[in-house]
Amino acid sequence: MMLEDYRIYGDVLVFDTTYRTNRYNLICAPFVGINNHWHNCMFACTFIRDEKTESFVWLLETFKKAMEDKTPTSIFTNQDQAMANAIERVLPNTRHRLCIWHLEQNAITRFGALKKDKEFKYAFNQCLKGCVTEQEFEEKWQAMMQKYDLTTHSWYKRVYELKEKWCPALSRDFFSARILSSQRSESTNHAIGFKASKATTLIEFNTTFKKTTNRWRSTKKYDEFTCSKLIAFTSLPLSGMLKHAAQVKGYTQKDFEEEFGYSMATTIQMIGRTEECVFYQVSLEDKPWSAHQVNYIHESQCVWCTCKHFEASGWLRYHCIRIIHLHSVTRILDKYVTKRWTKFAKIEAWNRLKNQDPTQPYMPWSQTMMKNYYNLILKSQENKETRAFMEESFRNSPKLVEDLLDTAAQREEGAEVASDIPDVADNTQSNNDVSSASSTSINVPTILDPKRAVTKGRSKRAKGGL
Template identity: 40%
Template sequence: MVTCPQVYPTARHRLCQWHIQQNAISHFEKLKSDRSFQNLFNKCLNGCYNESEFEETWRKMMKDSGLEGHSWFKRLYKHRVKWSTALNNEYFSAGILSSQRSESTNHAMGFQASKTTSVTAFFGIFETTVRRWRSEEERKEFNGIRSMPTSVYPLVDLLLHTSQVYTVKLFRIFEREFALAMGTRATILPIDDSMLVYRVQPAASEDGARHVTYDCSNQLIEYTCRKLQVMGMFCSHIIRVLHMHSVGEILNRYILRRWTKFSKKAMWERLLPSDIRISAANDAINWRRSMLIATNHLITKCHNVVEARLIFEKLCVKANEEVQSLLFKLSMDEE
């Protein structure tokens, strides 16, 4: 029997934090109104920096609340690697901590369907829902590429650059991190050659300090915060250091392609490599493959817009006429 680890050996199974919080409510009992307990529990979920901090916070919560012998919390601790962010900060998860996306998908379909809905009717609902999703996605993609998002902050070079590179939604996330960065203070630690080490922490608190090592000569960054691995985007600590050094652009090595405005274009370019384009005139099979990919991409973009479909159909008719005329002329020349 084939198991999941054999099929997906590098996959990281996670538990939904939202469901853990909901299940925990039934086990809190008198602790439901204990603010100190709730703060410690939430910190264990996604507020700890590393494993040692998690263990310390968990022990304090269990001791202060008298939960050392509680069976549910024992089981929860046993599976801690599946839900605590402190133990998963080396794995990319796009910042997703719950199954909210799956739940929203179920809701989008479920509010129109019921147990008595026939398969035919359900398929119609499904098609309509997917068509709406794709239309919304295309609209956002169109607006994101052809417009610039506004900001409540002055568009310094770093914000301006990210607004040009990231999608609107990811730019908003970066903008929030930028705002957090402006609320931190950075203390420079002993310097070793061109390597600068900063201790960055919230201005109004002594907690949450992170270390950022910055190499000015080639803009190499080392950091103790793992947000770049988990989210694929700089955290406020790194942004603070970059802003202090008047860095106006993020190097490509630190930009996750999937978060950029042109990720789809890059995907199609990978499917249509340059060597195939160069050899297209001499290699009929490769040329047919490249044209099928390009045409399919264009058809996908047009199929939801009647005007676009008409333009594509007219071009196909015109191209067919010109090709037929050329082939006829070539056949006459051969005779």
Template identity: 30%
Template sequence: MDPGFFCKYTVDENKRLGNLFWTDSISRFDYSCFGDVLAFDSTYKINAYQKPLVILVGTNHHHRTTVFGFGLLKDETLDTYTWLLETFLSAMNNKKPLSIITDCDKVIRQAIKKILPESTHRFCSWHVERNAQENVQDEQFIESFKDCMLNHMTPEEFEQQWMTLVEKFGLQDNDWVNKMYKKRDLWAESFLRGQFFAGMHSSQLCQSMNSYLNCFLQSRLKMFEFVRQIDKAVSWIRYNEAKDDFESSSIPVLSTHLERLEKHAVQIYTRNVFYMVRSEIQDETLLIVSGCANEVDRRVYTLTKFRNAHMRWIVVYWRKDHRIQCSCKGFETVGLPCSHSFSVMKAEHLLSIPDNLILRRWTKDAKDSKDLAVNSCQSPNDFIEMLRFAALTADCRKLCFYASKTSEGYRKAKMEIYQLTRRMEESSKIKGGSISSVGFSERRSSIVSDPARKPRTEIHN
């Protein structure tokens, strides 16, 4: 019944399952909204066949895990990862992510270079830290290394701090340290700042998803039960998204010194993201405007921090359209206005956050289906149908969340859904679009049992 369900697999020379990838309409719709950052790893092998399970995830408008698809792989070779990425892009209408976060696996890196050369690839900071612990067993070094990895420094400051670090711990001849230095543009914040990662610096979403699946999976599950349990886990994640939508509809108590800007933020951002923005507003109290230069069409502010005068940021404000750009590159990296931008908003007496600092993917309207007709003009008809299905499913999830709160709500929603379904079914038949459940069953069984099918099979409907 899902017009956007997508599945593709391979079989080996013994006619056994090789690789398997699957996703559904909602995941494909979520990717169209939040597919700017992709994270995945293949360290999870809880199934009877010990096949690596790859969970491809991102972060939604509530800054929570959203699932884009799953892959069960026969091995972890370059050809297999290449197949996975090609299949994933095929399912997602060939939309490529801006950024990708993975573990430090060399083969994954090669596959990304081959299939997604324009995407910015980043090593998961958690995996990098774990490798550091294994190769340099010194807690003081680990803390200093983490500071080098995650601290917001200029590349020049990083180079100086790295040299000091290596000399302090006598690691000039350590092979792992030297190899990681050559790959510093893949893990050091100094070289990745300004690339959009939606606030992510590790594949912790995959790790949390793995832990989440432990509640549903057992190590000896056969394939059919395994996939069904994964589906239950995903359904629960989507229920929690409906809960987040519900909580975002209420207005928390305003508590900062920039009340008008805070009020605007709570109106446009989801609850979890608003808390992140509010933290930036609170941090603004420690900033001091140390200089302001008037130019033809803009003002250039210099900011310092209370009791940290050596820290400086340059923020440019364009008077005509109220655009703001900060040298910290916080907006380019996370997609949210930084504390320095709020300092300039205060200096300019702005009552709302400028449009150029509002990224739609963090707003309450991030999954608004009204834009589907515009966004999908150049898309194939089956992809448009999939988007409609997923958008309607998301809207119905909100309805079900509210209706399930009371017996009367449940009864009324049940009746309305039944009546509307009947009307839509009749309308579909009149227009010649009747759906055959028998045909679906026949397709499904042929996929499983027909040995004469080609090694690679793709199902769209």
């Protein structure tokens, strides 16, 4: 299920290690995404002993292999250099974004005497997430540095060097599903770790983890059912665009309705035109500083806005909706309907299950056989003869399986091949003979608790009497 979710919603990944640890101080680090109902979905979860570059490299390579080598478009992490090094090595084509929430928390500890200055905090927040263009960001950042004499401050210089990773104005060309911080991962921490403490064992955590993911999937099923049966209703007149939004998006109609309502509260001004394109300036009536330029192409009915909201989130913002509505377009163009946000996001997965060949062995068979063999091994481990029999059977089984597969392949090709597969009964008798003569002794290992790990920021995360 996690792999199916990652195939559809794996374009954005949130990976964070600032979580509560367990009895052994191991670090819990979930891989979290966002589904088409704007809820958390779990892709994977890991425990690691340390936060070194090599550990993160191994972890990301293992995750990538498990997810069929598909890499996300954007990945959000905290400000950890070891993690950044690992992402650069394993996911070189993925856009690495820093969590603004963590950046804000780190900044508070660096404000010093400026912590009580409201004007400075406002200016810093504007640089952090209030700029639309790169020019606007540069002007505000340099003005803040000059006004508060921070040009030589090492921390602010370091943050400025990383601006490509956290400044929204410099990252609007990359899809990020409107995540400006790892709030998704923070909410996962509360959802998974609410029962965890310094006394929690790995088995107890696993039980809590499975209950959490099952609860998320139950919510997902309810959302899918609701959006498939819901009748479109809106407080606004049900225009063609709203009807189409309800048809293709269902559950997201409320979000689209909100943007549509904002579009009706905007003022527009035509600032130029060519034979193919018309240029508008759109802004909210009470917020003239929110103005954006929107270009409309007549022939294709396409729009482009300086806010680049669609490129970053897959949603049309009210600037574009206003211009589309102005030109009497009653349907949302297919290119502006991002499938991962629609109620048809999992249609390929459902069709794949529906069209599955019933003659093919179903995947859970392997799980059933592993369980049966495991139970047989546990039952046999206390007796020397049964252990020897199991070992000899395993040594002979690969040869039998290969012979059966070769015979089946030859039969399919129409070749007349004499069957020389060893008789299973004779083999069983042979195994009994070997087991009676064998006296191999196997020592069952004692599994000890893992050693406590020493992690970064342990004193900050740890609570209680540790």
